[in-house]
Amino acid sequence: LRQRELNFAIVDEVDSILIDEARTPLIISAPSATSGAAYEQFSKLARQLKRDKHFGVDEKRRAVTMTDEGITYVEKALGISNLYDSTNIRTIYHLDQALRAEALFKRDKDYVVTNDGEIVIVDEFTGRLLKGRRYNEGLHQAIEAKEHVEVQEESMTLATISFQNYLRLYDKLSGMTGTAKTEEEEFHQIYKLEVVEIPTNRPLARTDMADKIYRSKKGKYDAIANQVKELQEKGQPVLIGTSAIEHNEELSKRLKKAGVKHEVLNAKNNEREAHIVAEAGQKGAVTLATNIAGRGTDIVLGEGVKELGGLYVIGSERHESRRIDNQLRGRSGRQGDPGETQFYVSTEDDLMRVFGGDRIRSVMNRLKIDDETPIQNRVISKSLEAAQKRVEGFNFDTRKNVVQYDDVMNRHRKAVYTIRKRALLAEDISKQIKEMVEQEAESWASVAPLDKKEFYRELETVFPFSEKQLKQLKKTEDLKERLKLFKDYAYELYVEREEVLGAEAMRQIEREAVMQVLDQLWMQHLENMEHLRNGIGWRSIGQRDPLVEYR
Structure with missing residues (x-):
C-alpha cells in the first residue's frame, strides 16, 4: 500500500490531542x-x-x-x-x-x-x-x-x-481550541507552534465568582444542592460539572433528596447526550454531567433565560488542569450571552488532599469554621490555581520525558521503517539480499569454532552446502581463502535457488522473507527497549542521567 506524504494537519481541540493525549502512546x-x-x-x-x-x-x-x-x-x-x-x-x-x-x-x-x-x-x-x-x-x-x-x-x-512524534511527522501542523493559552510554553517547546489569541466575537458578559471552599465533601455537596434548588425555583438553568462518575452519582443522590428534578449525563448513559444537552439551556433545567459536557458543547438558551441571568455553571471541584475548568466555565456566556460560574471546593477533594489541603483545613479549624460555612477568598483561590500549575508542570515534565525517550526510539523507527518501505515498494531487492547473504557468509567464515561438529551442523541450517563444498571448507585453514570460499558457495546456492523457483517467485519470496524477519526482530527490539526503559531509572542511584544512559 502506498500512502500519501504527511504534508499538513489541522487539529480540532488541539490541546486535547497534543497535550492531554500526549502521555498515551499509539500502539x-x-x-x-x-x-x-x-x-x-x-x-x-x-x-x-x-x-x-x-x-x-x-x-x-x-x-x-x-x-x-x-x-x-x-x-x-x-x-x-x-x-x-x-x-x-x-x-x-x-x-x-x-x-x-x-x-x-x-x-x-x-x-x-x-x-x-x-x-x-x-x-x-x-x-x-x-x-x-x-x-x-x-x-x-x-x-x-x-x-x-x-x-x-x-x-x-x-x-x-508517541502522539508527539506522530504529529511531528507532518511538514506543517496547526490547530484550534478555546483553551491553549495556559499551555503556550509546551506548544512552543515540543511542537514549535506559536499560540495566537483571537478576541471573542462579542464582549464577555459572564460573571466568574471566587471559589467557595468547605471543610468537607458533605458540606460542599449540601451547599450545591441548596444553591441548585434556589436556582431551579427561580427558573435559571444550571449545569453542574463533576470530575468522576462516582461524584456524579453521589451528587445526584443529594439533589434527589433535596427534591431537585435533574438530568444525569456521564459515560454510563452517554447515548442520551444529544437530547440532554439540547434541553440543558431551558428554563428550570438542571443538568449534572461529568467532563463530557465540558468540551465543545454548545448549550442554547431557552426563551426568557437571558433575563434570568443565563446559564449558571457550577464546578463541583477543581480539576488538575486549569484548561478543563476553563472549558466548563466556557459553556456559559457564549456569544455575548449573560451567565454565571461558581466552583465549590472542599479540603477533601483529590487536588486539595494531594497538594496542600491540610494547610487550609488547619486555618478553618483555627477559625472554628463548621462544615456548612464556606471560605470565599481570592487568596485561597489563587493558592488552588498554584496547585493546578504545579500539577500541570509535573504533567508537562512527564510528557517531555515521554517525547525525549521516544526520540531515541524514533531514530530506530525511522531506520527500520526505511528498510521496510524499500522492501515493500521496490520491484527488485535482490541486490540487497545478495549483500545480506555476503554479510552472513562473512560472519560464519570469521568464526573459530571450539566444537567443529556442532558448528557445521548449525551451518547446514543456514547454508545447506554440498558434501564436496563442506569438505573443502573443513580443510581450508587460511582465513582469506576460507572467506572467499564461503562467499562463492553462498552465491552459488542463491543462484541455484533462483533457477529452481524462477526469478518472479524468487523476488516475491525475498520480499516476504525480509518483511517477516524485519517485523519479528522489530517486535523483539521494542520489547527489549521497553524492559530497558523500565529499569533505566535505577542508574540515577549511581549519579547518572537515565536518559543519557538510555541513549
Missing part, C-alpha cells in the same frame, strides 16, 4: 499467550497488603513502592527467599501491576465495568468511555483480576509511536 498490538491465573493470584495477594504498612503510594507520580515489611510479607506468602532476585522478574512485574490496580485505579473514575464484564477506560479529560483501548504492560489484566471479571490475554506490541 498496534496483537494477542500473545498468557495465563490469567497469575494475575488472579497477585490480585488476591495485593488485597492482603495494607497501605503505608506494606507499601507506600505517591499519588502525585501515580507510583507504588514496597516497604521492607511488605517485601518480607510477600516473600513469606510466595515462599521465596529474595523477591528482587533476577529469577523473580516476572513476580515483581505481576506484583507491581496488582498493587497499582488496587491502590491507584478507581472504579467509576478511571474505568467502568460494563454489564458483560468488560473493563472500559474512562477518559480523565472528557469523561467519555474509551472503548477498544486497553492499559498496556499487564495493567488492564490486573484490573480485570481485581474486579473478578474474565482476564483477557496480554498483548504484544507490533508498533508504537
Whole structure:
C-alpha cells in the first residue's frame, strides 16, 4: 500500500490531542499467550497488603513502592527467599501491576465495568468511555483480576509511536481550541507552534465568582444542592460539572433528596447526550454531567433565560488542569450571552488532599469554621490555581520525558521503517539480499569454532552446502581463502535457488522473507527497549542521567 506524504494537519481541540493525549502512546498490538491465573493470584495477594504498612503510594507520580515489611510479607506468602532476585522478574512485574490496580485505579473514575464484564477506560479529560483501548504492560489484566471479571490475554506490541512524534511527522501542523493559552510554553517547546489569541466575537458578559471552599465533601455537596434548588425555583438553568462518575452519582443522590428534578449525563448513559444537552439551556433545567459536557458543547438558551441571568455553571471541584475548568466555565456566556460560574471546593477533594489541603483545613479549624460555612477568598483561590500549575508542570515534565525517550526510539523507527518501505515498494531487492547473504557468509567464515561438529551442523541450517563444498571448507585453514570460499558457495546456492523457483517467485519470496524477519526482530527490539526503559531509572542511584544512559 502506498500512502500519501504527511504534508499538513489541522487539529480540532488541539490541546486535547497534543497535550492531554500526549502521555498515551499509539500502539498496534496483537494477542500473545498468557495465563490469567497469575494475575488472579497477585490480585488476591495485593488485597492482603495494607497501605503505608506494606507499601507506600505517591499519588502525585501515580507510583507504588514496597516497604521492607511488605517485601518480607510477600516473600513469606510466595515462599521465596529474595523477591528482587533476577529469577523473580516476572513476580515483581505481576506484583507491581496488582498493587497499582488496587491502590491507584478507581472504579467509576478511571474505568467502568460494563454489564458483560468488560473493563472500559474512562477518559480523565472528557469523561467519555474509551472503548477498544486497553492499559498496556499487564495493567488492564490486573484490573480485570481485581474486579473478578474474565482476564483477557496480554498483548504484544507490533508498533508504537508517541502522539508527539506522530504529529511531528507532518511538514506543517496547526490547530484550534478555546483553551491553549495556559499551555503556550509546551506548544512552543515540543511542537514549535506559536499560540495566537483571537478576541471573542462579542464582549464577555459572564460573571466568574471566587471559589467557595468547605471543610468537607458533605458540606460542599449540601451547599450545591441548596444553591441548585434556589436556582431551579427561580427558573435559571444550571449545569453542574463533576470530575468522576462516582461524584456524579453521589451528587445526584443529594439533589434527589433535596427534591431537585435533574438530568444525569456521564459515560454510563452517554447515548442520551444529544437530547440532554439540547434541553440543558431551558428554563428550570438542571443538568449534572461529568467532563463530557465540558468540551465543545454548545448549550442554547431557552426563551426568557437571558433575563434570568443565563446559564449558571457550577464546578463541583477543581480539576488538575486549569484548561478543563476553563472549558466548563466556557459553556456559559457564549456569544455575548449573560451567565454565571461558581466552583465549590472542599479540603477533601483529590487536588486539595494531594497538594496542600491540610494547610487550609488547619486555618478553618483555627477559625472554628463548621462544615456548612464556606471560605470565599481570592487568596485561597489563587493558592488552588498554584496547585493546578504545579500539577500541570509535573504533567508537562512527564510528557517531555515521554517525547525525549521516544526520540531515541524514533531514530530506530525511522531506520527500520526505511528498510521496510524499500522492501515493500521496490520491484527488485535482490541486490540487497545478495549483500545480506555476503554479510552472513562473512560472519560464519570469521568464526573459530571450539566444537567443529556442532558448528557445521548449525551451518547446514543456514547454508545447506554440498558434501564436496563442506569438505573443502573443513580443510581450508587460511582465513582469506576460507572467506572467499564461503562467499562463492553462498552465491552459488542463491543462484541455484533462483533457477529452481524462477526469478518472479524468487523476488516475491525475498520480499516476504525480509518483511517477516524485519517485523519479528522489530517486535523483539521494542520489547527489549521497553524492559530497558523500565529499569533505566535505577542508574540515577549511581549519579547518572537515565536518559543519557538510555541513549
